[in-house]
Amino acid sequence: MDAFFLQVLNGLDKGGAYALIALGLTLVFGTLGVVNFAHGALFMLGAFCAVSVNQILTISRRVKDESVTFFAAYKDEPYLITWFGDTGEFIIDYSVPISLLVSIPIMLLVGLVMERGLIKHFYKRTHAEQILVTFGLAIVIQEIIKANFGANAIPMSAPDIVSGSASVGAMLGLGNSVIYPWWRLIYFIFSAITIFGVFAFLRYTSFGMVVRAGMHDRETVGLLGINIQRRFTIVFGLAAVVAGMAGVMYTPILPPNYHLGMDFLVLSFVVVVVGGMGSLGGAVAAGFLLGMLESFASTNTIKSLIPGIDQIIIYLVAVIILLVRPRGLLGKKGVFE
């Protein structure tokens, strides 16, 4: 039972990340009809927002390390700590949550610039051309990041207070072996809140209602005198914010490198296809479903039955679902069928 529950937690944690990226990807497809292969790069850009904020907060002066006597050694002392002592240390410790706030306007701006500057020129092109141009854009973004931050992963840490693990088992009356890192639990809760927030925004605000109406029938909404294109552009920005925030929060789990976006893009694209292109509910459901499947496929019992299954399970399930139900789990009939 404990083992099962641990795998459920692991599946939720992975599924949360998949669902968040897939949500933005499918939102853009549902509104603008664009297959955005640069969406993974937005996730990566979010992660590097966190890296940048951390680097800014830890701008340091070099001071001689008197404790090293064998040669002249220096250590970096962040100005924040020199100036503000414990408060400075506290601010640096909370660099990831601070980055989350900073990333919102930055990613919104990135999203708007990307849509207005490039994507809008490809609305009427074929999906193949959209994929080519957005994939090219993703490569450009990742090479810019590589040139500025190097090719190696940059470790980031969660605030000290949540760097340990929670005795989830003890809390729920299960065994003591059900322990899970606080930050991963926070990530899952963050995913759930963000997904709920996006759904609530689209369902309960007049802006969201217009967007949903535009997704169903763009022309009619336009005939009513509503500038639906402008709203879709904002939706693109919103999708970029969601991907960016997901990237920021993921940095303490996986040290970001320039390739992070590509690693997640392929998986998220599979998630979107399984969920049904353009279906928000489908993307979220498929994200958690595939995260869970990946987690359970990694158990030693399953791997001893089918070696290597953990590496292919997501793709295997995608193939099966597409064979049985080409439109995906919750996809509309006729869309990418």
Add this chain to the structure above:
Amino acid sequence: MSRSKNNTPQGVSRRTILKTGATAAVVASSPMFFMRNAWAQEFRNDPSKQSTVTFGFNVPQTGPYADEGADELRAYKLAVKHLNGEGDGGMINTMQPSSLKGNGILGKKVQFVTGDTQTKSDAARASAQRMIQRDGVTMFTGGSSSGVAIACQSLAQELGVIYMCGLTHSNDTTGKDKRRYGFRHFFNAYMSGRALGPVLKEEYGTDRRAYHLTADYTWGWTQEESMKNTTEELGWTTARTVRTPVGAGDYSQYLTQVLSSDADVLILNHYGNDMVNSLTQAVNFGMRDRSVNGKNFEIVVPLFSRLMAQGAGNAIKGILGSTNWNWSLQDAGSLAFVKSFGAEYGAPPSQAAHTCYVQTLLYANACEMAGTFYPPEVIKTLEGFKFDGMGNGPTEYRADDHQCFKDVLVVRGAEDPTNQFDLLDVVKEVPRSQVEYDPSIFGGELGPYKV
């Protein structure tokens, strides 16, 4: 044909034959007496007609072992400086025996080219091939992965250019995949197991159940095998051995399995950033605070380095492992190297830097001793070469498998570091005799001298 009195063909006297024979013998052997590069027959990238000799430093500048690669490159650059007579000379002053004079090698200034192995065997091989075929390197060296080392020494054998391995710890490098043109100064997984065994017994007892997470390539496999053999000899049982992809990043799906098992020791057969990630995540999963089977849950990292300890931060405290060398050693060679490296870069060298620096000096010294760059002669000089003053005590390059034998260090993550670099405490200096083995146990063939 008419014959002379002494029965030789007419016009050809015995004296003439003797003169001709003597002259021919002198001419034939003259290079050995009078010329540098006496065996300077045609060989690939022969530098004898140039004023410089070029080395290729093929290190991981990207990928999970990039931190080690960066430090290796620093060490190589320092070695080149010292060989060319710049700086304080470092270990050239302490190496014994040494023919190095600080004027390059055989009077030729040393220069170098660099490459990025990307911590991938195919990229490393392609990079090495460029170095040999385009840049004309006489020797190439580097790498932080056994997969890379094995691929590179295989290429070295094919192309007839010596490869001095950087950091490689798999038993296969000087075992089943050994090559005449490849040499390893670094210790190996078998030695780690032999060195760690007695310490593990003393610290954790004989009734333990171990769970292995292993990097899925040659090094991980042999490391796992060696640790499994050692711990099972102690009386431990093995709960499970699980392979993980190199550069996996997120180990949560493997760590939840460890939590669900009845193991009370986790052995992380990971290195570089993989080890930093798996260890920090294991600690985040609360493993060090656990109690299983009535015992404290323990984590063991068989191959440790200061750079990894730096990356893992507090997670490393109290963790046992083994290492080839540590900057805190107090012998003359280590002191000279640390002083020189520290003055140059403001930080002490890692074990990867140490082995790469030593390898460069050993190759240079072998060329000086052989009086040539001709690979077969340099190889013969290195085989069985005994030396000291390089930081590990008396050391020997065993001729049978090109593996160096020396003392091995068992270390523990420092609980209370005295400075930013004091991250590993040396628990035990295990004597060479305890880690020696019969070369035949790992098989393999070195191959020919001449290719």
